[in-house]
Amino acid sequence: MNEYRKDFPILNQEVNGHPLVYLDSAATSQKPVQVLEVVRKYYDFDNANVHRGVHTLGNRATDAYEGAREKVRKFINAKSTKEIIYTRGTTTSINTVASSYGRQNIQEGDEIVITYMEHHSNLIPWQQLAKEKKAVLKYIDLEEDGTISLETVKKTVTPKTKIVAMTMASNVLGTINPIKEVAAIAHENGAVMVVDAAQAAPHMKIDVQDLDCDFLAFSGHKMCAPTGIGILYGKQELLEKTEPIEFGGEMIDFVDLYDSTWKELPWKFEGGTPNIAGAIGLGAAIDYLTNIGMERIRQHEHDLVAYALSEMEKIEGIHIYGPKDPDKRCGLITFNLDGVHPHDLATVLDMRGIAIRAGHHCAQPLMKWLNVSATARASFYLYNNKEDIDALVEGLRAAKEYFNNVFE
Template sequence: MINADKIRQQFPILFQEVNDEPLVYLDNAATTQKPKAVLDKLTYYYEHDNANVHRGVHTLAERATKDYEEAREKVRAFINAKETAETLFTRGTTTSLNWVAKSYGDLAVEAGDEIVISYMEHHSNIIPWQQLAERKGATLKYIEITADGFLDIESAKQQITDKTKIVSIAHVSNVLGVINPVAELAELAHSHGAVLVVDGAQAVPHMPVDVQAINADFYAFSGHKMCGPTGIGVLYGKRELLDQMEPVEFGGEMIDFVNLYDSTWKELPWKFEAGTPNIAGAIALGAAIDFLTEIGLEEIHQHEAELVAYVLPKLLEIEGLTVYGPQDPAHHTGVLAFNLDGLHPHDTATALDMEGVAVRAGHHCAQPLLKYLNVPATARASFYLYNTKADADRLIEAILATKEFFQHGSI
């Protein structure tokens, strides 16, 4: 059982007032806050070990390289990849998915082939495939969503065919709050000779993820959504696929030999990591993994489930409020998108901010999904390991106060 009150003591940013109210931070699907252990790791690196990795033989360079590659091993263990060669450091989920679309996509997809995604994807898992389809003359197809917000498996079986080369799906929706059956989709994709790419940005921070058990061919996630710093992320890929792929970026670090008219690349994983990497970010991501592992991902998942079981029924009781996605808390992650009748979500979010409650408002980089739902935008509250039932109560109180103000002009 998580003691969220104790955990939140490790997050300095949470102890401030916003608009003269104690901050309740519920924008975790956008980015999570950072514990002191991660902040200290960043500071320590820059104050003690700041040097470039891999190419230096002096003490600082050797220490930086050791910590950087130890962080890679922490990533490998965290997602249960077979070997560190299968874990590439990137700028984040967006970069990871772009690498797959450009490198593997250009290798595997030809005119007339199919790429299959779903209506619930983040723009980062739509636009790279749109661009690939355009480059190659391929067809981009969409898996539909059931009336209660789940991925429609029957639609998936219809859309994924022997012409399909790539299936790319979010493990967890950043709007609907559903967990998609990615292992089942992997089996379905593989039965047609396709690969499965998984956008794990909303999954890895919140639940145990085993890429081998899923049998994902590629899996992408970001450090800043899991208590790590911005600008660092991970692309997991099966070795046999990464070995076939060409780097997307070229320059220092990733080379073996450079001649006047041709060059050769380092072995995995370094052939993909051109230039000076985000060394501090990778090392601090390792610290974030240590932090989350000590708490326990299953415990984090259970804590969020308890919060949703507490707050979702309260939201559903508010007259004129619509929650998108499953109405059963057992099938809903800590991501809760909602709208108040007659009120633009930006106004809702602004009013909540006046009460000290930070939520997101807009299309959440999921415009095709919102069009599918026939809404222009939503407000979104998203919970994490440091949130409490008291935070949930503050959310409900702020929504009720907002509703009262816009209906009657007073709070």
């Protein structure tokens, strides 16, 4: 995979006098020149609003914008582009489901089921919806290794459950959840399945028809695309029955003084001028990832995680969270080092040119479950290699020695 590293110009720099080792792709990935050039080309030659005009630039922009939608459809194997809605990202996508479908369908006493491992983006919208509708918010207990048991899911989801919302891959534990099986349990009880795929879509093949999920959300910026663009997938029959939550231009069919009608799917959910360059960039990113192969990317990250786990576990005083089996986790490792606060650790590593993430990772309930206030996280992508992991391990050992000497 090292041949693809050259496509990311940002990696060819020094930080604090050291070669950059970027291990924060779970927060945002870097962008290859193939995506940057497509976005630049749009602004240089095709910059115009979509759908509204009949001039040449407008038509070219619309073709590229809607062409990217078809690429997304194919990427996740949706039945129709009517099921692909552009948003600002995973957060907006999940909030759209909660504020539109949720408000229309949740009643007092209904249950919404989520897990302790959810990112705040897939927790707070359901928390607020439950408060507003006087519904019951329930949590699926986690196993000791940070995985979920289908038996526990079956005990938690009941005929009163109307929504089950779950991450496909945890941004902290790395846990890959059995979405297809959970969706089947949800449907057996008459509930819909909402999937947060922010950490899954960039790293593994997704087939929404095989998963049989009802809604699925992901962000472009974690998968080599620009920031500010995301996707909400929804089954057409559910989206048809769901009212939009943003109103204005683009999403209307006919406006009278006292009433209005909406465009057909997917445009009724896309009010206002969209992030055209972002959508086109997302299409280019999908081309890039597809050309490499999602199975190949998944295997590469699996190998990196396996190697990183084996090397990091040799460090005395390290605590690694989530499944120990690399088959059960995505391309990230969250950990703590005895006697060193994660923020201090990240600062020391940054002085060696190594970029990791430190904090609660927008998952405070999970931090409470882990009985920690914060953790450090190293996350990998297609452009990382074993040399990056070696640098991380060396940096961790140096940090440990430094702080031991300081506090002796």
